[in-house]
Amino acid sequence: MENHKESASTGWKVKASQTSNNTFNPIRAIVDGMVITPNSDKEMIALSLGDPTVFGNFPPPDTAVQGLLDAVTSGKYNGYGPSYGHVEARAAVANHVTTDGAVVDKGDVYLSCGCSDALNMAITVLADRGDNILVPCPGFSLYKTLSISQGIDVKLYKCKPEKCWETDLDHMASLIDSRTKAIVVVNPSNPCGSNFSRQHICDIIKVAEEYRIPIIADEIYADIVFKNERFVSCASMSANVPILSCGGIAKKFLVPGWRLGWVVVHDRHGIFGTEIRMGLVKLSQRILGPCTLIQGALPAILSTPKSFHLETIRKLEENADYLFNQINGLPGLNPIKPTAAMYMMVGFDKQHYPEFKDDVAFTERLISEQSVFCLPAKCFEYPNYFRVVLSVPRNKTEEACARLKKFCDMHYHP
């Protein structure tokens, strides 16, 4: 037996698949590679976490909690549903996302396990190995993770910080080739905290139309826009370009752990045909859809009164103003004022911070000296910036700003 045991590990050659090796999450790769040793004299403040629930200052709406309790006690949502969602849940989403410009029918809605799974379905139904999709830079890293994992290439199109992160349309157009299967548009944006104007959305759609490329609209931050801003969905502006709009309850209803999202098909001229819809159904059959209890609660969740969202936005904007004003006053730092979502990007001037070779070095030292964690924007393929979140409680945000000021005063070279 001893002998046997010894020989047991010989002759085996088990390797992880290329698919899994290529499932590369840059945030994890970069953050796990960082030296994160907070200053033990100071409590750590994480301005890095894209989860608004961690500090307890953004609880979910009562409607959502009560809706879920009702769904559980009803006993009606324990079994399998259709893999792309219960019809009542899909109808509720259709109603929720319908606008004057884009009326949505329940038949256009495909539920998923969070917006992540929605994006996976949307990318996977349009692109194959060897194809490519265009994604924003800076931009949420999941598009690339999901694509590369399947051998789909991504090409990064530039967004311009000096123009509130609007797309560089010429650059976008220049990237399109015969294997380009979709343009991903994220609006409002993580990590930028930007909200595109109606005109800019129209301009993007014009490019897509000229080159006949469908749009995947990541609208998980839909409606989370600050006062004087208006959220304009891609679908509401598109006369001709077919759109897969991906969304979910994670952000607006502050329940990212509940893992419910959707793909909505917008296709006025039947360009997607039945094939793409059938494709979405087939893809949903791989893992059989989101938790049915959350589906059961969805009509209640989506009926949350507007006042709840207005209060969320008020708190985010208040933090945004504070963070912007504070950081704008610090030497060599250039915050880009956010108008939406839950994030702000801050550029740092390398000339004036010669000690730090890049954003990773800058943010590492900020942790070790001040115990403040900002996410290096290398995670979004945008070095020399870092991202701060707007959802941290005010007192912690203030303390973080004070420490950041100390840090800058210490390291700034005029």
Add this chain to the structure above:
Amino acid sequence: MENHKESASTGWKVKASQTSNNTFNPIRAIVDGMVITPNSDKEMIALSLGDPTVFGNFPPPDTAVQGLLDAVTSGKYNGYGPSYGHVEARAAVANHVTTDGAVVDKGDVYLSCGCSDALNMAITVLADRGDNILVPCPGFSLYKTLSISQGIDVKLYKCKPEKCWETDLDHMASLIDSRTKAIVVVNPSNPCGSNFSRQHICDIIKVAEEYRIPIIADEIYADIVFKNERFVSCASMSANVPILSCGGIAKKFLVPGWRLGWVVVHDRHGIFGTEIRMGLVKLSQRILGPCTLIQGALPAILSTPKSFHLETIRKLEENADYLFNQINGLPGLNPIKPTAAMYMMVGFDKQHYPEFKDDVAFTERLISEQSVFCLPAKCFEYPNYFRVVLSVPRNKTEEACARLKKFCDMHYHP
């Protein structure tokens, strides 16, 4: 604008990806292609649905419902967790699946969106495009759906109805080639309702060891075995073969809609190394894991008293005995007595039913004349059989048997 609209649909060439086209679910393809027109004089009785919750006679345990209500009201499970699961939930699974022969640590557990997603992760982490995996025939169709979708081939190994659906080991071994990356073993089995003996599990493991092929054990029906049977996990019998065991709460706790499953890594000799574990983590980052509320409730769910499961099993076995005895008495039908899970396979003798060219024709006519729906086993690549479920309430089961008798009396040719 009219002109514009007309031209809008020209020049577009959007096609669904090969990946989505190849995501082929045989059950859907076959059932959707069937002529399902029940006899309007008789209420439809579906013996086809692999969902024990549809008739209300198998409610979930109170522990599960209460655990979930507690998780919801606690407010502690609204945010993102680690993509492969909260540590408390993983510890609860480790404790739940640990046996004398195979002690599991929480670090060996990776949570997933149902067992379907667990199987997807297990297959995807081991095999790439052009590789192949061995799957049982008859067998659950999802293995093939998930594999083909990614360009992974499947080879079907035979199970023998005359030997309680034991594996034809010679056939299994004969299929192995240099691209074989895993052997899928489903025990207890859907669609067979079989439970392998300790000896047979050992014999399968011997083949895997000889050829150095890891096992993916689909153990979603773990512990659902009839009296005098014992469930033996693959891992508990394997000294040397590394195993990914896939399971979940869907069947044992009667909550398939809740979508929580797991992959457990068994690897005494470190043959999988860290690579496979890292691969599972990476794959889980694509959709960020199962609903956190269900994770929060998992310790409570898994603490359900044994008596609950014994009662489930008692009801299933009672139905199994009844169905077996009734159908065994019908001419030209050959039920294989189940010993586990929720299904029974029934062969039909084509010689004696010359009207029907196959199991699809047989079951179609059974619907149109008797409004009884049995699933043609062509769905499991096993024509000339059909599958009945054991979870339908007794009075409906009795009525279905009476109608099946009429049908056989009508169509049997001696």
